[in-house]
Amino acid sequence: MNKGRLEAFSDAVIAIIVTIMILEFKTPETPEIKALLENGPYFFAYIITYVFVGVAWYNHYYMFSLTKRVTKRIYWLNNIWLLSMSFLPVATAWTGRFINERGPEYFYYVVHLIWLLAYFFLSDALANANREVAPERYQKIKAMPIYSTITRPYFWVIQVILLVAIYFFPPIELIFVMVEIYTIGNRTDKESDQLFND
Secondary structure (H helix, E strand, O other): OOHHHHHHHHHHHHHHHHHHHHHOOOOOOOOOHHHHHOOHHHHHHHHHHHHHHHHHHHHHHHHHHHOOOOOHHHHHHHHHHHHHHHOHHHHHHHHHHOOOOHHHHHHHHHHHHHHHHHHHHHHHHHHHHOOOOOHHHHHHHHOOHHHHHHOOHHHHHHHHHHHHHHHHOOOHHHHHHHHHHHHHHHOOOHHHHHHHHO
16 A cells, blocks of 8 residues: 555544634633633643644654555554544533533543554554564654654553543533643654654
């Protein structure tokens, strides 16, 4: 399968997802600043999700730049990953509208967790596709922050704690995503910077 076609398809879907998210941001009915501030919770949720998608795209681009092979399994896992991401506009809008309610935050949590698992399986498939043909690339994909974090036991302990914490303080899910964005964004391989200098 042509790797470039799959990357182009992924880019298009991600661009549509981001566009749908901003369309959920309602234009104020009055010219007063306080009318804009009423959309504050959604604006907060939108910014977090937008940056999250941006970090995800960067890592996805880097991971695909490393692979020499794209198999049918990779194609379908990439589709599942995009499907999980396509729920982010709904999760973001609902959370932004009811930021202190449990239901929307639990929904965001589930979407986020499914996204992480889909990304993990996609990363694993890409790494294994390169194990024989490019062992050094196999190692680089396995060492990527999201992949290496999900394989550690503490990740699942944090998920259980988060599940309980949302019950008592619903916005903790968005705060956790902020921490994750900062951690993953800062731990990207320095080699990835060269991708944008070609």
